[in-house]
Amino acid sequence: MTAEPRFAMVAGEASGDLLAGLLLQGMRRRWPALAADGIGGARMAAQGFEAHWPSDTLAVRGYVEVLRHYREIVGIRSQLRDRLLRQRPDAFIGVDAPDFNLDLEAALRAERIKTVHFICPSIWAWRADRVEKIRRSADHVLCIFPFEPALLAQHGIAATYVGHPLAGTIPMQPDQAAARASLGLGAQDRVVAILPGSRTSEIQYLAARFFEAAVRMQRAQPAIKFVVPAIPALQPAIESAARAAGLREGLQIVAGQSHTVLAACDVTLIASGTATLEAALFKRPMVIAYNMNWLSWRITRAKQLQPWVGLPNILCRDFVVPELLQDAATPQALAEAVLGWFGAPEKITALQQRFTALHHELLRDTATLATDAIQKVLEG
Structure with missing residues (x-):
């Protein structure tokens, strides 16, 4: 291993780019002259990463949706594999995106390129059969939840619990007042954060x-305010959806700033995914929702191993926040579930205590x- 190692990395969608950016920041402290390239986004680029394709190229969820983009995605993977076999980086690090990364890792590992997978696929929640692919693909797995290394060890997979990087970036006691001031919100405002997802398909279905739920909430409580942190590329679609629903007054759509919005809100209506864990780390009550193509939903549901879908509920092993999925995610049901939090201060206090305990559990360096x-993998 040289003092200037070269890494190849792939991170799909916004959450993977965030995690990979934090990882690169730590790696650069160890190896200031490292080089890294592959597939990534803006947060990785800020750490000197060279992206041959943007991370949102892989931001597709659902079986039917993936089929529509299958040829493009497989073509990108083949091109990247051939590039890496020529360049032979010191190690490849796949950040989440298991459907893309595990096959790529298997091909590279077969050619004696070392592979690390960051974020264990959720074999404890669904698709337990994927464990065999992990064993073929990864020299080492970096786990963000404490129970995962023991589970992988049962299958002969080397793994390390590294904590969740978001737990170190989100304060244990978020400053709601400062966040509200930065968004022009008052201390006494009732604020709902709306996070409909970071993928085009999520905006389409959610x-x-x-926004129709928001209209119903506003009819019940006219003073309520809604804030939406939007990925810039998706902001026009989000604005269009809000207009179509008839939501104009009391709505603020901001570019990015999801952490500021979560810190500022009282409650969030949020798409299932990594953002729900961010909301939990901000100690915010939430209503988790999801909707997708009906066939993708049926296939996904059949592979589910636990009764929970949202990360806060999975980690707390209880329905600590409501989940409204697929046909249950009607605007009326969503509105009622969100408004229910405003009348339950004791329930909110109990939830914040559980989320604080979870934050401490996930907080590591x-x-x-x-x-x-990664250094141990490089040293063999």
Whole structure:
């Protein structure tokens, strides 16, 4: 291993770019002259990463949706594999995106390129059969939840618990007043954060429902205010969905700033995914919702191993926040579930205590632990 290692990395969608950016920041402290390239986004680029394709190229969820983009995605993977076999980086690090990364890792590992997978696929929640692919693909797995290394060890897979990097970036006690001031919101305002997702398909299936729910909430409580943190590329679609629902007054759509919005809100209506864990770390009550193509939903549901879908509920092993999925995610049901939090201060206090305990459990020096594990892989 040289003092200037070269890494190849792939991160899909916004959440993977965020996690990979935090990982790169820690790696660069160890190896200031490292080089890294592959597939990534703006947060990785800020750490000197060279993206041959943007991370949102892989931002597709659902079986039917993936089929529509299958040829393009497989073509990108083939091109990247051939490039990496020529360049032979010191290690490949796949950040989440298991459907893309595990096959790529298997091909690289077969050619003696070392592979690390960051974020264990959720084999404890669904698709337990994927464990065999992980064993073929990854020299080492960096786990963000404490129970995962023991589970992988049962299958002969080397793994390290590194904590969740978001737990170190989100304050234990978020400053709601400062967040509200930065968004022009008052201390006494009732604020709902609406997060309909970071993928085009999520906006397609969720945004209309979320904004129609907001209209119903506003009829019940006219003073309520809604804030939407939007990925810039998706902002026009989000604005269009809000207009179509008839939501104009009391609505603020901001570019990015999801953490500021979560810190500022009282409650969030949120798409299932990594953002729900961010909301939990901000100690915010939430209503989790999801809707997708009906065939993708049926296939996904059949592979589910636990009764929960949202990460906060999975980690707390209880329905600590409502989940309204597929046909249950009607605008009326979403509105009632969100408004229900405003009348339950004791329930909110209990939830905040559970989320604080979860935050402490996930809080580790992720960058250092992950870099230590990567260095051991490099040293063989």
